[in-house]
Amino acid sequence: MLKVESLSKNYDSKQVLADVTFQVNPGEVVGLVGENGAGKSTLLNTLATLIPLEKGHIEFNGLRYESDRQKLRQKIGFIPQDIAVWEEFSVEENMVFFEQLSWVRKSREQLRQLCLDMKLDRWKEKTQSLSGGMKRKLNIAISLIHDPDILLLDEPTVGIDLKSRKEIGSYLHDLAKVKGKTIIYTSHDMEEIMTYCDRIYVIGNDPFYKNLLLENGKKVEVL
Amino acid sequence: MIAILKTRILHWRKQGFSLICWLLLPLLATTIFITIADKWQEDTKIPVGLVVKDNSIMADTLTKAIEATPLIRVEKWSEDVALVKLEQHELDSVFVIEEGYQESIKDNSRNQLLTAYISDMSLAYTPVKEAIASYAQQDAGSSRAAHIVRQMIQHYNVERNWTWDEIVMTSNQIREDESLLHSSFSFHNQTVPVQEENSISLWNVWGIWSFFSLLTTFFLFDWVIKEKQSSIRIRLSFLKMSFKDYLLRNWIVYLILFMLFDFLNIGILVHYFDQSINIQQVLALISYRITISMAAFLFAQCFRVPFYYVVVVIPITILLSVIGGAFIPIEGLVRNMPWVIHLSPVHTFLEGKLVSSWLILLLVVLFIWYWRKEKVYA
Structure with missing residues (x-):
């Protein structure tokens, strides 16, 4: 379980996150929405241990963010908004590269199966020749190599076709429901958020997102 | 370390031809330069x-x-x-x-x-x-x-x-x-080369080699900038080692690769140019290799754009080589200004010494770099 208590973050004099408190249970898919600059990425980066914790308390499965950063990173799968893969490598080489540096060992067959589960079947193809959707799938597959307990995704489906978007959304939903992973992700695609998320948090003061979700009969919590 | 080697080999396989060209550049460029210069010298007698x-x-x-x-x-x-x-x-x-x-x-x-x-x-x-x-x-x-x-x-x-x-x-x-x-005149600690007077060369083989070696080292260390600035950077923070460890271990892998080619260079240059070499000079070469690899590794970290890095390292390489005596002897300059010898690692190498002020300084900087706490946890 992820517990966030009284989390605050300032950039110089500007307060980005103010006394944020929430918790996410295993097997839940949680969406973070809000206008640009509201603090979604800051919250996600803090949960990913990329930004030091200044004020507040975060705990995941008993591991404290203040003291157990290295252990926490073994539990976290972070999917950045930018596609973070070696473009000149093939899908196979990308998977092997990150497997070698990962905490867990996996065979090539296991790595290939991970890709196939995501409907990424261009194993030998160079990444730079893949479609945007395929690259996004590879971006996620790499983050899953070490079997993380929590997945943090920063706009994982931005700029890709509808089919790939639905495949990724469906896969993430299954990951939570079947394997009990905790999934938190940000997106501007409200349809996707409403379809796959169990709970939705709105960050920021703009009422647009909150009203839109309420109009569609969704339960919303404001952070 | 094996994992780092395997992942680096994945990179090298993609850059195979250019990597080999760069690694062989000091040997080939020195051979061509000295051969042409000697021919030109013969023609201009x-x-x-x-x-x-x-x-x-x-x-x-x-x-x-x-x-x-x-x-x-x-x-x-x-x-x-x-x-x-x-x-x-x-x-x-x-x-x-x-x-x-x-x-x-x-x-x-x-x-x-x-x-x-x-x-x-x-x-x-x-x-x-x-x-x-x-x-x-x-x-x-x-x-x-x-x-x-x-x-x-x-x-x-x-x-x-x-x-x-x-x-x-x-x-x-x-x-x-x-x-x-x-x-017959020879450098300190150097065996007198068996050479006919009339075939005397004006160029110091190891001086020319040290220049091209320094240039190659700087150029090949642009991977530090590419990997620090790429989108991959965040992903590399979630490895079983810290990002600094990842960089440092890759530096060691590059260092070993450079040394292997250095030994190849020594063998061929000694044979081709009838040079003599002793254990002291081999150790000096290893010390020089560690020094310049460390310099390139740390210097590359100061840049965000590989192009600017390349533009800056070319004049730096020329300057270090000139004041190190790679092209022309600097004994006269050293007599008047003895501190000049501390300005370039090239001079230490050509003198056959093992420890230079550069080596000590860079080791200290590397130590500080490694232990310095990052503002961001990545």
Whole structure:
């Protein structure tokens, strides 16, 4: 379980996150929405241990963010908004590269199966020749190599076709429901958020997102 | 470390050809540079006309001595042809060994032994004249010594009567055996190279190699910038090692690769250029390799754009090589400003020393870099 208590973050004099408190249970898919600059990425980066914790308390499965950063990173799968893969490598080489540096060992067959589960079947193809959707799938597959307990995704489906978007959304939903992973992700695609998320948090003061979700009969919590 | 090696090999396989080219650049560039420079040096030797009018042994020995003089290309002609070539500026100067050269030497007459012709374009006349005159002086000295020995023989009524020819011949033999008028210069801790005087090279093979090696090292370390600035950077923060560990271990892998090629370079250069090398110099080379790899690794971290890095490292490499004495000796400069030797790791390497101020400084900087806490946890 992820517990966030009284989390605050300032950039110089500007307060980005103010006394944020929430918790996410295993097997839940949680969406973070809000206008640009509201603090979604800051919250996600803090949960990913990329930004030091200044004020507040975060705990995941008993591991404290203040003291157990290295252990926490073994539990976290972070999917950045930018596609973070070696473009000149093939899908196979990308998977092997990150497997070698990962905490867990996996065979090539296991790595290939991970890709196939995501409907990424261009194993030998160079990444730079893949479609945007395929690259996004590879971006996620790499983050899953070490079997993380929590997945943090920063706009994982931005700029890709509808089919790939639905495949990724469906896969993430299954990951939570079947394997009990905790999934938190940000997106501007409200349809996707409403379809796959169990709970939705709105960050920021703009009422647009909150009203839109309420109009569609969704339960919303404001952070 | 094995994992890092495997992942680095994945990168190297993508850059195979260019990587090999860069690694072989110091060897190939040094070989080509020295070969062309020596050829050019041969072509640009001072053309000197020699007219030999005396058929004596002494004149013949003098001719050979002149021909063996470094940086002089001797052309033997008749006096008429030589003077025409001098007028046409095909020859820098013309020297005539006059008839009766040996007899004049024997008679202890030092006048009119040689005649020299110059033109208004004779740029190297003075040093060439001095060199040739010194050979004649040598002969005259031997002759004078022979006369004195003969006077002493008569004065002391020695039974054995040495002839002038025997005394001069013995004197020349002793001079050759004892190398009384010949000195070879070599760097400290360096075995004297077996090299004929006339094939002397103006270029220091290891100096040229150190320049290209430094350049290659800087260029190949642009991976630090690429991997620090790429979108991959965040992903590399979620490895089983820290990002700094990842960089540091990759540096070690590169260091080992460079060393392997350095040893290959040593073997080929020593063989091809007939250079000598000892264990001290090999250790100095390893120290130089560690120093410049560390410098490139740390320096690359100061840049965000590989292009700017490349633009900056070219003049830095040239500067370090020049003040390190890679191209021209800096002994004169060091005499006046001894601190200059601390400005470049190249000088330490060429001197065959193991520890430089650069090595110590860079080790300290590397230590600080590694232990410094990042503002961001990545």
